[in-house]
Amino acid sequence: MEIILSNLKMQVNEKIYVKDPETSALGKKILEQSILLIDEIGFDNFTFKKLGEKIGSNESSIYRYFENKHKLLVYLSSWYWSWMEYKLVFSTTNILDKKEKLKKAITIVTEKITHDALADHINEAILNKIIIAEFTKTLHTKEVDQENKEGFFLIYKRVINRIVLIVKEVNPEYPFARSLVSTIVEGSLHQHFLTDHLKTITDCNETVTTTQFYLNLAENALR
Amino acid sequence: MEIILSNLKMQVNEKIYVKDPETSALGKKILEQSILLIDEIGFDNFTFKKLGEKIGSNESSIYRYFENKHKLLVYLSSWYWSWMEYKLVFSTTNILDKKEKLKKAITIVTEKITHDALADHINEAILNKIIIAEFTKTLHTKEVDQENKEGFFLIYKRVINRIVLIVKEVNPEYPFARSLVSTIVEGSLHQHFLTDHLKTITDCNETVTTTQFYLNLAENALR
DNA sequence: CAAATATAATAGTATTACTATCAATATAGA
């Protein structure tokens, strides 16, 4: 997987950026360091000025890549879900047993990422932390319908619909495949968040994992 | 229920506000009109200046009730979950059958609110819309641990833990009661959001409801 | 009626979220 992924460029909708950050050293630096800075101070306190200082670049240079910080977060999220899609496709294609295939898929999307490091300038473990803490903000805006039309969330939706297909293979009669999968994908981010911050309303921790909870939930739902 | 609730003051942690908005006409106007304005323009575009203009009051007067707009959103959320707790307790106390009790509880927390109007200055249907669109933002901040310590999310957690108790009555062996309930409560807000904005990744709509999906999910999980 | 309290009006600061302009530098092509 490492060989394949390190040669692949994650696909991100062109409308998200002004200039493709993967095409220059500065662009890659923006991606790399914005992940670290958002993780450090949180997306709400994150500004292009602070990022400029961190990378020794001017604020105005960053604006040449992204219109605003929201679009940067949408970009990072798209990158993340594109990466997730590769992991998903790669790990499930050769599994013949349908139930095993679904198990693998659920494991991939619900696991906490701890040490993957396939693209040199993107730290996937920290990006996963950002997705857990901030992904919801990419959707919860007044512009969501417009941005959805423009395809900003295509990859995210495609990841979900790929798993929906696997669910339908396991149980074609189950009437809530899409809601089940979107609940698992979004819910697992939420459970990770609760494990980190509101432990009294989750059972997930180091020993009982989010993955176990959702494997159990899906298995019971599709029986 | 109407008589009881209209005489009850929802409990909200004192640390959330500077001055209790329920104690004055201006305070109530702030609550009433902030709900309408946040629904109209979205929380990100909402400012105390705009709210001041809307209610014919000065920005500085609003700051005497709430330190900032984040605390106002936390207040509105607490009010909402406090109201939800009353509905929950009131509707489930006299149900003896455990499964029926759980069904009722899940129905209460997953239903879309369309016409309740119990507190004269708070429009619960619009508040429910705000909770669907914006509640996640009260939790996803860098200050979440500090604010959790100060009790900002107590009522929300209490609502979840009340339902957890009912789940445990239905099936004491089930090992994921807290995660199941937090998934249902948060997930149903998410499914409502998807129904409104990303229809391709949900099965919930006017005919197949979010409530039906979660009733089915919980029933299968606890079998 | 006086005292206390609440609200309004005004002004001011620091930060944010940009945009515009121009100079410096790197790069790529002829």
Place this chain on the structure above:
DNA sequence: TCTATATTGATAGTAATACTATTATATTTG
């Protein structure tokens, strides 16, 4: 290698945001 072009950096500036402080004016209460 020279030159044109693209890229980045530096500076400046604007409008809006997120407040704080002060003082004046109502309003309530004792």
